[in-house]
Amino acid sequence: MPDPLYLVLYQIATQGKRSNMIEMLSAIMAYDPVIEPMHFMQMDVLKLRDKPAYQEVVNAFSELDVGAEEPNYPEFTCRLRQ
Structure with missing residues (x-):
């Protein structure tokens, strides 16, 4: 069962x-x-979909930062790139 943090990050990211x-x-x-790996996965999705929103979240909660590397999702499985 997802926890409240995951649910909010999911709603924001997706x-x-x-x-x-x-x-x-x-x-x-x-x-x-x-902070679990599943939370960072949602932050990766947010970083792909909306970098300004990602940065706003990270500015407020640095512990949710996934790092400087660009998330790499295969095109055929993730069409979130803008």
Whole structure:
């Protein structure tokens, strides 16, 4: 079962629900959740789809940064590149 952090990151990264993303993440991050690989996978998707939104999240929560390398998804399995 996905945890609340994963669910919010999923909504931000894949559904474009960015209107109050920092507020939602602030509420969850206040509980100091354990950051799992599944959270970083959603951050990779966000980085591919919307770099400004990714940067806004990372500026607020540096622990969610996936690093400087560009995520590499095969074209035939991930059509998220803009």
